[in-house]
Amino acid sequence: MTTSLEQSTPALVDPEEAVLAVARRAREASRALATATRATKDAALRAMADALVAATDRVLVANAQDVDRERAAGMSPGLLDRLTLTPERVAAIADALRELAALPDPVGEVVRGSTLPNGLRLRQVRVPMGVVGMIYEARPNVTVDAAGLALKSGNAVVLRGGSAAARSNEVVVQVLAAALDAQGLPGDLVQSVDAWGRPGAVALMHARGLVDVLVPRGGADLIATVVREATVPVIETGVGNCHLYVDASADHADALAILLNSKTQRVGVCNAVETLLVHRDVADTFLPAALTALATAGVTVHGDDVTLAHVPAGAAAVPATEEDWGTEYLSLDLAVRVVEDLDDAVAHVRRWSTGHTEAIVTQDLRASERFVAEVDAAAVIVNASTRFTDGGQFGLGAEIGISTQKLHARGPMGLSELTTTKWIVHGDGHVRP
Amino acid sequence: MTTSLEQSTPALVDPEEAVLAVARRAREASRALATATRATKDAALRAMADALVAATDRVLVANAQDVDRERAAGMSPGLLDRLTLTPERVAAIADALRELAALPDPVGEVVRGSTLPNGLRLRQVRVPMGVVGMIYEARPNVTVDAAGLALKSGNAVVLRGGSAAARSNEVVVQVLAAALDAQGLPGDLVQSVDAWGRPGAVALMHARGLVDVLVPRGGADLIATVVREATVPVIETGVGNCHLYVDASADHADALAILLNSKTQRVGVCNAVETLLVHRDVADTFLPAALTALATAGVTVHGDDVTLAHVPAGAAAVPATEEDWGTEYLSLDLAVRVVEDLDDAVAHVRRWSTGHTEAIVTQDLRASERFVAEVDAAAVIVNASTRFTDGGQFGLGAEIGISTQKLHARGPMGLSELTTTKWIVHGDGHVRP
Numbered sequence: 001m002t003t004s005l006e007q008s009t010p011a012l013v014d015p016e017e018a019v020l021a022v023a024r025r026a027r028e029a030s031r032a033l034a035t036a037t038r039a040t041k042d043a044a045l046r047a048m049a050d051a052l053v054a055a056t057d058r059v060l061v062a063n064a065q066d067v068d069r070e071r072a073a074g075m076s077p078g079l080l081d082r083l084t085l086t087p088e089r090v091a092a093i094a095d096a097l098r099e100l101a102a103l104p105d106p107v108g109e110v111v112r113g114s115t116l117p118n119g120l121r122l123r124q125v126r127v128p129m130g131v132v133g134m135i136y137e138a139r140p141n142v143t144v145d146a147a148g149l150a151l152k153s154g155n156a157v158v159l160r161g162g163s164a165a166a167r168s169n170e171v172v173v174q175v176l177a178a179a180l181d182a183q184g185l186p187g188d189l190v191q192s193v194d195a196w197g198r199p200g201a202v203a204l205m206h207a208r209g210l211v212d213v214l215v216p217r218g219g220a221d222l223i224a225t226v227v228r229e230a231t232v233p234v235i236e237t238g239v240g241n242c243h244l245y246v247d248a249s250a251d252h253a254d255a256l257a258i259l260l261n262s263k264t265q266r267v268g269v270c271n272a273v274e275t276l277l278v279h280r281d282v283a284d285t286f287l288p289a290a291l292t293a294l295a296t297a298g299v300t301v302h303g304d305d306v307t308l309a310h311v312p313a314g315a316a317a318v319p320a321t322e323e324d325w326g327t328e329y330l331s332l333d334l335a336v337r338v339v340e341d342l343d344d345a346v347a348h349v350r351r352w353s354t355g356h357t358e359a360i361v362t363q364d365l366r367a368s369e370r371f372v373a374e375v376d377a378a379a380v381i382v383n384a385s386t387r388f389t390d391g392g393q394f395g396l397g398a399e400i401g402i403s404t405q406k407l408h409a410r411g412p413m414g415l416s417e418l419t420t421t422k423w424i425v426h427g428d429g430h431v432r433p
Numbered sequence: 434m435t436t437s438l439e440q441s442t443p444a445l446v447d448p449e450e451a452v453l454a455v456a457r458r459a460r461e462a463s464r465a466l467a468t469a470t471r472a473t474k475d476a477a478l479r480a481m482a483d484a485l486v487a488a489t490d491r492v493l494v495a496n497a498q499d500v501d502r503e504r505a506a507g508m509s510p511g512l513l514d515r516l517t518l519t520p521e522r523v524a525a526i527a528d529a530l531r532e533l534a535a536l537p538d539p540v541g542e543v544v545r546g547s548t549l550p551n552g553l554r555l556r557q558v559r560v561p562m563g564v565v566g567m568i569y570e571a572r573p574n575v576t577v578d579a580a581g582l583a584l585k586s587g588n589a590v591v592l593r594g595g596s597a598a599a600r601s602n603e604v605v606v607q608v609l610a611a612a613l614d615a616q617g618l619p620g621d622l623v624q625s626v627d628a629w630g631r632p633g634a635v636a637l638m639h640a641r642g643l644v645d646v647l648v649p650r651g652g653a654d655l656i657a658t659v660v661r662e663a664t665v666p667v668i669e670t671g672v673g674n675c676h677l678y679v680d681a682s683a684d685h686a687d688a689l690a691i692l693l694n695s696k697t698q699r700v701g702v703c704n705a706v707e708t709l710l711v712h713r714d715v716a717d718t719f720l721p722a723a724l725t726a727l728a729t730a731g732v733t734v735h736g737d738d739v740t741l742a743h744v745p746a747g748a749a750a751v752p753a754t755e756e757d758w759g760t761e762y763l764s765l766d767l768a769v770r771v772v773e774d775l776d777d778a779v780a781h782v783r784r785w786s787t788g789h790t791e792a793i794v795t796q797d798l799r800a801s802e803r804f805v806a807e808v809d810a811a812a813v814i815v816n817a818s819t820r821f822t823d824g825g826q827f828g829l830g831a832e833i834g835i836s837t838q839k840l841h842a843r844g845p846m847g848l849s850e851l852t853t854t855k856w857i858v859h860g861d862g863h864v865r866p
Contacts, residue, residue, distance in 0.1 A: 031783075035806045116828060120817060129839050130809065208660070212839045227641070231661055233840040254862035261864035350464075372857050373468045376563065384553060384860025393865070394856070395549060406562050406645045406853035407666040408841035420839035423827070424805050427817025429687035431694035432826070 015196035019203035022191050023158055023210035026131045029186035030156035034107075034128050036185070041152055042101040044183045048151075049094035051179035052144065052172070056090045062171040063140065070138075070164050078268070083138050083165055093141050096398070097148045103397040106416045107154045121426040126419045128154030129212040133204050134400075135226055137218040138164035143172050146215075147190045149400045151180075153418035158211060159192045160201045166194045205230035212420075213408075217401050220328070235409055235417075237401035240270035240356035241328045242386045245345040245371065247362035248279040252286055254383060255361040256293060261385040262359065264297045268330045270402060271357050271389045275325060275335040277345045283310065283338045291315060291336075299332045306338040325352045342367050346374050353377055355404045357389040378404055378411035448629035452636035455624050456591055456643035459564045462619035463589035467561050469618070471538040474585055477616045478534040481584075482527040484612035485577065485605070489523045495604040496573065503571075503597050511701070516571050516598055526574050529831070530581045536830040539849045540587045554859040559852045561587030562645040566637050567833075568659055570651040571597040576605050579648075580623045582833050584613075586851035591644060592625045593634045599627045638663035645853075648846075650834050653761070668842055668850075670834035673703035673789035674761045675819045678778040678804065680795035681712040685719055687816060688794040689726060694818040695792065697730045701763045703835060704790050704822045708758060708768040710778045716743065716771045724748060724769075732765045739771040758785045775800050779807050786810055788837045790822040811837055811844035 033041070052059070063085040071080060106126050113123040132155045134146040143161055150157035161169040169192055177187030193200040205214060208231045216226035220239050227234055244262055246255045262273035278286055287310040294301060295315035302320040303311065311317040324335040325348070339345045349358050359381040360371040368382045379389040389411065391399025396414030403409040409417035466474070485492070496518040504513060539559050546556040565588045567579040576594055583590035594602040602625055610620035626633040638647060641664045648668050649659035660667055677695055679688045695706035711719055720743040727734060728748035735753040736744065744750040757768040758781070772778045782791050792814040793804040801815045812822040822844065824832025829847030836842040842850040 031807070034809070114828065116826075120821060122827060124844075127809075228664055233666070233838060235840070251862065257862060257864050265865050368859075374464070376467070376560075377855065379856040379858060381858040382860065384858055384863035385865050387865040388553060388858060388860075388863065389856070393549075394555060395547065405666060407668070410853050411557075411856045420843050422810065423812040423822070423844045425812060425814040425817055425821060426801075427815065427821075429684065429690060430817035430821065431690050432698050432818050432820040 013196075015199035016203040016206075018196050019193050019200050020207060020210065022193055023131060023204070023207045025188040026156035026158050026191055027210055029188035030128065030130045030154075032186055033151070033154050033156065033189060034130070036154065038105040040183075040185070041105065041154070044151060044180055044185055045097045045101040045148055047183050048148065048176050048179045049097040051175050052094045052097070053091060055171070055175045056087055059090055059168065059171050059175070060085060060087070062167040065167045066165050075164065079138055079164075083140070083168075085140055085168065089141070093144045096145060100148045100152045100398055103152065103415060105152065106419050109416075111421055118430060119428065120430055123424045124421045125424055126416065127422045129418060129420050131156045131158060131211045132418060133158045133160070133207070133211040133214040133232060135160045135201060135204070135214065135216045135218075135222065137162045137222060140165050140168040140172055142217060143169045144176070145398075146400065147176050149398055149415060149418060151189060153415045155418055156189045157191075158204060159190070159194070160204055161192065161194055163194070163197070169194055202229060205232060208232050215401055235401070235403050235407075235413070236405040237403055237413075238270045239328060239354045239404060240272070240402075241275070241326065241352060241354045242271060242273045242357045243275045243277055243349050243353065243359070244273045244386060245277040245339075245349070245358075245360045246279060246282065246286055247342065247360060247364060247367050248281040249364040249367065250282065250286070250361040251363055252282075252289070255286060256290055258359070258361055258383070258385050259290060260293060260297060262387055263294070263299060263334055264332070265385070265387050267332055269387075270328075271386050272330070273334070273359070273386045274327065274329050275337065275352065277337055277339050277348055278307075279342075279345070280306070280338050280340055283307075287338075288312070291317075294334060297332070299334050301334055301336050303336040304338060307336040328354070342370060346371065349375050356402065357381060357386045359384070359386050378402065446629075448632035449636040449639075451629050452626050452633050453640060453643065455626055456564060456637070456640045458621040459589035459591050459624055460643055462621035463561065463563045463587075465619055466584070466587050466589065466622060467563070469587065473616075473618070474538065474587070475534040477584060477613055477618055478530045478581055480616050481581065481609050481612045482530040484608050485527045485530070486524060488604070488608045489520055492523055492601065492604050492608070493518055493520070495600040498600045499598050508597065512571055512597075516573070516601075518573055518601065522574070526577045529578060533581045533585045533831055536585065536848060538585070539852050542849075544854055551863060552861065553863055556857045557854045558857055559849065560855045562851060562853050564589045564591060564644045565851060566591045566593070566640070566644045566647040566665060568593045568634060568637070568647065568649045568651075568655065570595045570655060573598050573601040573605055575650060576602045576625075577609070578831075579833065580609050582831055582848060582851060584622060586848045588851055589622045590624070591637060592623070592627070593637055594625065594627055596627070596630070602627055635662060638665060641665050648834055668834070668836050668840075668846070669838040670836055670846075671703045672761060672787045672837055673705070673835075674708070674759065674785060674787045675704060675706045675790045676708045676710060676782050676786065676792070677706045677819060678710040678772075678782070678791075678793045679712060679715065679719055680775065680778075680793055680797060680800050681714040682797040682800065683712075683715065683719070683794040684796055685715075685722070688719060689723055691792070691794055691816070691818050692723060693726055693730060695820055696727070696732060696767055697765070698818070698820050700765055702820075703761075704819050705763070706767070706792070706819045707760065707762050708770065708785065710770055710772050710781055711740075712775075712778070713739070713771050713773055716740075720771075721745070724750075727767060730765070732767050734767055734769050736769040737771060740769040761787070775803060779804065782808050789835065790814060790819045792817070792819050811835065
């Protein structure tokens with residue numbers, strides 16, 4: 001016999017219908033927010049932060065259930081760490097919401113405007129997208145970040161956070177929705193479709209017309225799946241096979257510092273460098289010191305023949321295969337190749353770049369200008385670490401991801417990138433001749 | 434026995450491989466153009482115009498083959514007219530290329546820039562997309578327009594123009610490519626995949642990583658197919674179920690002029706009005722004159738009950754069904770409904786709008802502001818004709834389509850919308866702490 005409770009559980013509802021109903025409620029809720037003032041939105045963000053801190057115990061209990069289950073299922077320590085919440089982490093996540101409240105509101109910005117010869121007055125104004133979909137993995141902090149960024153930019157958000165963090169996300173979404181409700185805003189501004197599993201995620205990808213943009217955030221597989229499946233417009237984020245090219249004219253001390261920072265300041269991030277290219281004229285002078293420093297930092301070099309000849313005794317090094325040039329290691333590994341010249345370096349980058357961040361170290365003005373012009377990436381950096389490609393570092397204030405596609409947003413995506421524009425035209429009975 | 438000629442015909446080549454080869458050549462060619470100066474690009478545009486005019490006879494012979502075949506196959510007079518070229522039309526198409534040469538170059542524009550607290554210098558600069566794909570129907574002028582817009586914005590273009598105009602497009606593409614070649618630019622900047630039929634079009638939609646953006650231009654079916662099939666990012670264009678709302682406070686003379694202009698100045702375009710909404714307080718005073726004028730203009734009214742009660746004797750009018758509210762007639766038909774108030778009008782527009790252009794006629798400031806804020810469309814117009822939503826009318830100079838989606842471009846798409854941006858960062862040995 002089926003109880004009424006069981007009948008109402010999501011598993012017994014058609015996932016597609018259920019997710020479309022969620023998206024419709026999100027769209028309806030987004031209308032109330034689209035015309036809300038900054039003061040209203042900032043108050044809601046602060047209320048969300050307060051509610052989250054007040055609910056720390058509840059959140060941690062739910063999170064412990066996720067962590068215990070995933071640990072038993074054999075999740076890797078790195079992923080377990082990303083999944084785990086502590087009172088300090090909850091406080092930090094809440095603080096991020098308060099920082100969002102301090103940022104300017106992108107909505108209402110006049111992007112351009114003019115009065116036409118016929119007297120029509122034209123303004124192109126930033127407005128919210130409407131409904132933003134986020135598909136991500138095992139990181140409860142992204143749940144709050146995405147909800148905050150969406151709210152500040154005037155959008156409703158529909159979240160699909162993956163089964164590993166399902167309990168944590170469920171409680172977090174409940175807390176945020178209740179805080180919005182208490183502020184007189186619709187709780188449907190923040191909803192999750194985790195309850196409908198993979199079919200729910202697929203339904204979200206197909207909710208064209210109800211969801212305005214989908215931002216996948218996670219590994220290459222997740223992103224590829226969303227790009228292939230979705231009919232909702234997608235902003236591809238995050239895959240970075242970044243190169244650092246040390247030119248013949250490079251300052252060697254700068255080059256070494258930039259190399260170590262780009263590779264080791266933080267491993268496992270999309271703006272870490274994965275391949276070092278060195279001009280042949282400085283292979284003899286730069287590589288020995290560089291390879292020694294990399295070895296000291298615990299980096300395993302995957303080198304071409306010229307590089308391997310310079311590896312100091314005892315350092316970890318293996319011959320590079322074709323596959324190495326295309327690998328985003330996200331680890332203490334680095335592919336190293338000696339190139340003939342700038343053309344060879346640019347050709348290598350063009351062949352293997354994922355269009356995220358590419359850097360050159362040089363003192364030659366023409367070389368820097370050619371590299372900047374000829375390399376096609378979201379960010380091209382001269383004489384600085386690849387690690388600077390980041391919304392916070394760029395002063396955008398907050399970041400929902402780093403776009404590696406060319407449409408709509410390229411590079412770090414802040415609040416503006418979660419908006420679209422509307423042309424507003426004022427006439428006085430104007431008709432077209 | 435198969436001759437070598439037959440072996441080399443496209444039909445015997447795998448369409449997917451052939452189209453990917455085209456896209457690869459386009460990408461390679463686009464690199465030469467990405468760093469070309471405006472002077473080089475403008476000279477090429479003028480050379481393309483001259484070559485087209487010089488090849489008028491060849492183009493017309495090919496076009497006559499298309500027209501004869503399609504007429505025999507029963508193509509409608511309207512589509513036949515769009516397909517047909519004349520010496521005057523070829524000259525006009527060539528002139529459009531010369532006008533493009535006179536427009537500013539979007540490439541190189543610094544969108545934003547700053548020096549960060551740590552001294553890093555940041556610029557976000559407009560750069561070409563790379564390779565633009567166009568999928569369109571039976572209009573040889575679009576072949577030239579798209580090639581010109583792509584070239585001016587620094588992009589290669591891959592065209593899929595449909596079988597009806599295949600011979601015309603083949604000759605036009607040959608002429609344009611030869612003109613580019615004579616200017617020292619790669620002919621591969623302008624290529625067609627028409628030879629590979631529908632499988633070729635599908636391959637183009639799947640050429641992610643080689644083609645940066647796909648712009649479908651044509652009927653709702655074509656656009657829906659591209660949106661569903663493509664893994665390449667798509668900009669949806671052109672479907673317009675536009676509304677005109679006559680508020681209680683409207684100036685009746687303005688409202689009548691705007692209504693007639695929006696409906697009849699040109700039929701069959703996406704910015705023509707398809708539904709008229711009238712505030713109930715002015716139904717008695719506005720509708721009789723409006724319906725008489727519409728009847729005189731040959732417009733068939735699909736009205737609700739209140740509207741039908743006002744239709745003058747002998748005028749063409751039928752009861753509106755639910756389907757009428759969602760129909761883009763593209764003909765001398767107009768759905769008409771009397772609404773309770775502004776809220777009712779906004780609700781109707783929200784329910785049925787395709788997000789193209791929505792207009793209000795009013796003298797009430799608060800009503801105009803509410804309509805502008807609450808209606809979600811690419812263009813919201815106060816006291817002017819819906820027909821103004823157009824790249825040329827907006828002063829953008831040229832238009833590749835009107836985007837009805839929210840990502841990347843919304844409304845008329847000019848040259849800027851065919852570009853992306855690149856962050857350029859200059860440091861002096863900067864590393865991240």
